[in-house]
Amino acid sequence: MIKIIFLADTHLGFDFPLRPKKEKRRRGMDFFTNFDVVLSYAKQGQADLVIHGGDLFYRTLVPAPIVDRVYERINDFAQSGIPIVIVPGNHESSRLPVSLFMQHPNIHYYSKPQVFNFSLKGVDFDIAGFPCIRKEVESKFPEVVNEIQPHLRKESVKLLCMHQSIEGAKVGPSGYTFRKGNDVISIDALPADYNLILSGHIHRTQILWTKNETPILYPGSIEWTAFAEKGEDKGFYEIDFDDNMECTYRFVKLNTRPMVDVLLEKEVYSLATLKEDILYQIEDLPSDSIVRFKMNNTANLALLNVKLLDNIIPATMNYQVAGFRDSFASRPSKLS
Ligand SMILES: [Mn+2]
Known part of the structure; x- marks a missing residue:
């Protein structure tokens, strides 16, 4: 053969x-x-x-x-x-x-x-x-x-x-x-x-x-x-x-990283409620997930900034925000 x-x-x-x-x-x-x-x-x-x-x-x-x-x-x-x-x-x-x-x-x-x-x-x-x-x-x-x-x-x-x-x-x-x-x-x-x-x-x-x-x-x-x-x-x-x-x-x-869409669907967010919503939704995701955040009301997009995300997304994940092409990022990693 x-x-x-x-x-x-x-x-x-x-x-x-x-x-x-x-x-x-x-x-x-x-x-x-x-x-x-x-x-x-x-x-x-x-x-x-x-x-x-x-x-x-x-x-x-x-x-x-x-x-x-x-x-x-x-x-x-x-x-x-x-x-x-x-x-x-x-x-x-x-x-x-x-x-x-x-x-x-x-x-x-x-x-x-x-x-x-x-x-x-x-x-x-x-x-x-x-x-x-x-x-x-x-x-x-x-x-x-x-x-x-x-x-x-x-x-x-x-x-x-x-x-x-x-x-x-x-x-x-x-x-x-x-x-x-x-x-x-x-x-x-x-x-x-x-x-x-x-x-x-x-x-x-x-x-x-x-x-x-x-x-x-x-x-x-x-x-x-x-x-x-x-x-x-x-x-x-x-x-x-x-x-x-x-x-x-x-x-x-081949094994691949899990890829997940997280929809942020509220019409109005404050920084606190946005943070809460994100933490709730990513809580049970596999630790090596690649997450894409989708904001329902684009008026809230300004709240969804790198500073916030880098702070709350686990270092083992990558994230990007829908609408921003190729913007894979994550918070500072203690792993590498
Ligand atoms: Mn190719």
Whole structure:
């Protein structure tokens, strides 16, 4: 049996300040922790290959110490003897920062449409892929497919790896569905030569199908990156090929922090009644919750300030206030 581990959207470096102005719980470690869990799962389960579907990092210009922190882990993993293939995603501007850590024979990443050839337990695998196409993928994709085609071997098992939105993919609490468009690959455009298609980019895990019934696997992100993903299972795929090269796959769940909405619904609050309401509502929450406060009457929003929240929210939690994007925060932490 041949085992492939497929993960994506690790967004490493997110909320991971190098010189934090105040000491408080950050979400950054949550992502590193789950990344480490997936790599050790692959090691312990003696996987034959790991594929990362892109958005390794949280953005394009990553501070060098964070790049090193990530690449050290990948280099370490490569030294265990398992090859790893990485698709550069949109968050790394379709190319990964250059580093000596990545110059290991077991580390492969796409710098153009290309095919990495492997012999896994004596079976030929062609792992085709291309860096994320951020604009006009609909018109550029057929050319990419043609560029890859001549490099595929006749008798190999073939996987196509990418970091794109594909027609039919769903995101968000109301299940927004990607339809045909300039920045979407349509189902009709997907080639029929592959045993499996693997993609990052969509943070909700899901499976789509090509016209000839090839599965398209989205593993989703390894932790919640926003409240829009609240309630979604997070994890990665374990893909097995049996002796007849029949393929099965299963989603392996990762632990995630509890994400909770706290609604402050009174029409009128004083500082005292607001404090009381918040304390009452968070009392029974898991201690590592990520809380979003939603103020019903926005006129009361001024009361809901950092000073108040830092004072009453336990150090083990993160919080944000609805309407303030990406404002994860918590009171000064005695834990870190
Ligand atoms: Mn992403």
